[in-house]
Each structure stands twice: as structure tokens, then as C-alpha cells.
Amino acid sequence: MEVTAKQQTSALNQPNSSIGRNCSGVCKKFKPWSDFDKKSNGLNGHDSRCKVCISKAKKSYKSKIKKHYRDAQTIESKIIGVASQEKVEQLAKIIATSIIDLCDKGLIK
Numbered sequence: 001m002e003v004t005a006k007q008q009t010s011a012l013n014q015p016n017s018s019i020g021r022n023c024s025g026v027c028k029k030f031k032p033w034s035d036f037d038k039k040s041n042g043l044n045g046h047d048s049r050c051k052v053c054i055s056k057a058k059k060s061y062k063s064k065i066k067k068h069y070r071d072a073q074t075i076e077s078k079i080i081g082v083a084s085q086e087k088v089e090q091l092a093k094i095i096a097t098s099i100i101d102l103c104d105k106g107l108i109k
């Protein structure tokens, strides 16, 4: 369907018109319904964000996940780097000794 300037202007005043709607995504542009994905429970059977905004949002979500995953890997490698087997054993001995000590003093029953 051809969207004329007049239709577009009047549609802007009523965002949920029959020819399209204002995108609720990043672009905020008025776009015809054909630029929106179909969504059964959405307004007028369409998504509130245009296809462009949805694909952008998906990309940024993916990159966020990737970054998060990288961060987690970095933290994990740092922890493993610090907590070598020897250090873990040392720590375990210290904890065990402290517990035995506390038991001896009758602080732990």
C-alpha cells in the first residue's frame, strides 16, 4: 500500500492507524504495517518495533551475551590461575586447623 504524505501526517496524530504505526524501537519512525513483523497478540496483529529495530536489538543482545560470556571466561581463568591446586590444599589445611582449634577450645560442638 502506498503511504502518501497526507496519510502519514494524519497517521502520526493517531499512531495506531490502519496504514502503520510509530515504531516503539530505537528509530521511533512512522512506518507502514509491512515494516513490522506479524505478532498475533500485538497491536493490530503486528509487533510494536519495526523489523530494522528488532534485528538491531537482536544483534546488540547477542553481542552483550558474547561480552558477558567473555567476561565470565576471564574471571574464571583468573580464579583458576590464582587458586592453583597447591594453594587450595594450603587453604584447606588452614581451614581444617582452625576448625580443629575451635573444637579444642569448645567453641564449636
Ligand SMILES: [Zn+2]
Residues within 6 Å of the ligand: 023, 024, 025, 026, 027, 028, 029, 049, 050, 051, 052, 053, 054
Ligand atoms: Zn524501528
